[in-house]
Amino acid sequence: MNSIEPSAIHFKHIEYETGEQHILRNITGSISAGKITALVGPSGAGKTTLLRLCNGLISPTAGEIFIDQTPIASIDPISLRRRAGMALQSAPMLNGTVFENLALPRQLQNRSLDKKEAIKLLDDVGLKPENLKKSIRELSGGQRQRVSLARTLVNRPSILLLDEITSALDPSSIKEVETLIKRLNEKDQTTIIWITHNLEQAVRMGHYAWVMAEGKLIEAGESSLLKNPNEEITKRFIKGELV
Amino acid sequence: MSYGTLSLTLVFVLIPLLLSKTLHLQLEKDVLIATVRSIIQLLAVGYFLKFIFESDHLVYILFMVALMIGVATGNARKKGSKIKGITWKIALTLTAIEILVQSILLGFHIVPPTAQYIIPISGMAIGNSMVLSILFLNRFQAEADAHRDQTELILTLGGTPRQAIHTQLTRAIKASMIPTIESQKTIGLVQLPGMMSGQIIAGADPVQAVQFQLLILFILLTTAAISSILLGFLSYPSLFNERMQLLKEKE
Numbered sequence: 001m002n003s004i005e006p007s008a009i010h011f012k013h014i015e016y017e018t019g020e021q022h023i024l025r026n027i028t029g030s031i032s033a034g035k036i037t038a039l040v041g042p043s044g045a046g047k048t049t050l051l052r053l054c055n056g057l058i059s060p061t062a063g064e065i066f067i068d069q070t071p072i073a074s075i076d077p078i079s080l081r082r083r084a085g086m087a088l089q090s091a092p093m094l095n096g097t098v099f100e101n102l103a104l105p106r107q108l109q110n111r112s113l114d115k116k117e118a119i120k121l122l123d124d125v126g127l128k129p130e131n132l133k134k135s136i137r138e139l140s141g142g143q144r145q146r147v148s149l150a151r152t153l154v155n156r157p158s159i160l161l162l163d164e165i166t167s168a169l170d171p172s173s174i175k176e177v178e179t180l181i182k183r184l185n186e187k188d189q190t191t192i193i194w195i196t197h198n199l200e201q202a203v204r205m206g207h208y209a210w211v212m213a214e215g216k217l218i219e220a221g222e223s224s225l226l227k228n229p230n231e232e233i234t235k236r237f238i239k240g241e242l243v
Numbered sequence: 244m245s246y247g248t249l250s251l252t253l254v255f256v257l258i259p260l261l262l263s264k265t266l267h268l269q270l271e272k273d274v275l276i277a278t279v280r281s282i283i284q285l286l287a288v289g290y291f292l293k294f295i296f297e298s299d300h301l302v303y304i305l306f307m308v309a310l311m312i313g314v315a316t317g318n319a320r321k322k323g324s325k326i327k328g329i330t331w332k333i334a335l336t337l338t339a340i341e342i343l344v345q346s347i348l349l350g351f352h353i354v355p356p357t358a359q360y361i362i363p364i365s366g367m368a369i370g371n372s373m374v375l376s377i378l379f380l381n382r383f384q385a386e387a388d389a390h391r392d393q394t395e396l397i398l399t400l401g402g403t404p405r406q407a408i409h410t411q412l413t414r415a416i417k418a419s420m421i422p423t424i425e426s427q428k429t430i431g432l433v434q435l436p437g438m439m440s441g442q443i444i445a446g447a448d449p450v451q452a453v454q455f456q457l458l459i460l461f462i463l464l465t466t467a468a469i470s471s472i473l474l475g476f477l478s479y480p481s482l483f484n485e486r487m488q489l490l491k492e493k494e
């Protein structure tokens with residue numbers, strides 16, 4: 001990682017414990033502004049937990065997080081969450097239509113979303129305008145994931161936290177989403193953390209990669225490190241010996 | 244009724260006891276406890292009320308109302324033990340109900356300001372409010388637990404805790420009010436309300452008994468609406484912390 005690049009998110013000795021479990025251990029590192037960082041690691045490594053810290057859905061039990069050099073604890077939670085948008089693999093939806101879900105981020109600010117904008121958003125994620133009127137229940141898993149991503153983009157976040165958002169997509173939809181994310185990153189300098197279980201995707205999409213296991217940051221560097229890792233744990237993870 | 248006649252009514256206790264025994268329902272102990280408790284509690288209340296009605300002193304009335312609120316709070320709080328500060332929130336709700344009901348009744352001279360009216364009406368308002376609070380808390384916690392992902396979704400998109408819990412809150416408020424409204428639709432047709440039956444048996448004019456019953460029904464509607472809404476708005480903030488994070492489910 002290039003230490004001269006400004007950091008959009010900086011983690012300083014982060015610990016996260018629940019009553020029973022020590023989930024994150026001494027995470028220290030920077031996510032470069034305007035770059036895509038792929039976050040990989042075995043299941044249960046703590047990747048999702050790290051993302052949830054970044055938009056303040058949870059707070060670390062010890063350590064500090066800085067967003068654009070400001071301590072996260074001093075940022076108003078609502079503006080933080082609009083700035084750091086998150087999309088999830090499970091793509092939770094409110095009952096109703098696709099349009100209602102897309103309009104939700106606006107509705108929460110007592111503003112409306114016009115139809116043109118909604119169609120544009122759908123188009124960005126590769127969905128046709130006629131999906132707008134569809135009920136959420138009529139969508140396939142992959143369509144839901146794309147609606148969820150489009151909805152996250154409504155707030156025009158400067159940081160995007162993506163949690164396995166292509167897991168239910170077919171290869172051509174994956175390509176569409178990857179192109180969209182690349183474009184957001186290049187055009188708007190959006191900082192992106194992308195959790196993925198697909199290592200080829202991580203190398204293809206990430207400028208950088210972070211490898212996590214057992215709550216620790218094992219190694220971080222340019223995403224090509226995944227082809228040629230330094231750490232024993234990463235080697236075993238890549239060979240599929242860790243799940 | 245004499246105590247001799249009253250003791251004959253114990254036949255009605257023997258029947259469930261015998262049934263429980265023969266069918267191995269194992270309810271004998273509970274039936275006995277319920278019987279003994281109701282005899283002691285009601286007789287005590289009867290003599291106590293007699294004393295209060297005769298003295299008709301404000302201090303006794305206030306004491307009685309405070310006692311009702313205390314007992315009702317103690318009963319309802321068990322259902323909301325997961326919510327921080329639930330005891331005072333319920334107590335506040337019940338107190339608000341009592342003040343509201345009495346200010347309307349006494350303020351508009353609907354009933355005379357005597358213990359004979361204030362205490363039974365308080366009992367019904369507070370009792371109903373307690374049941375409503377229990378219904379509301381049960382439902383609200385179930386809704387909140389079942390839809391955590393929706394709540395977090397709205398937080399994630401930059402919504403406030405209030406927006407994030409709004410659907411679950413209104414659903415619980417509505418669900419807890421429905422039994423009160425529904426039972427009032429069929430009242431008089433399916434069942435005669437307890438108070439009215441009691442008055443008629445005691446020899447009151449049925450039309451006057453109905454008038455009082457209507458008064459009580461309308462009071463119960465108000466208490467239903469106010470209790471669940473007030474308790475709802477008092478309790479939802481404790482599901483979140485000051486960083487607008489949804490707190491963990493507790494056991």
Ligand SMILES: Nc1ncnc2c1ncn2[C@@H]1O[C@H](COP(=O)(O)OP(=O)(O)OP(=O)(O)O)[C@@H](O)[C@H]1O
Nearest residue numbers: 018021023041042043044045046047048049050491
């Ligand atoms: N709310 C929670 N309460 C208790 N434990 C949790 C909670 N969230 C996550 N965990 C635990 O924390 C650990 C890390 O979970 P996390 O979801 O961050 O892993 P992950 O790397 O995203 O895994 P996956 O690749 O399977 O999504 C797991 O052991 C999980 O059981």
Ligand SMILES: [Mg+2]
Nearest residue numbers: 047048049163
């Ligand atoms: Mg995860």
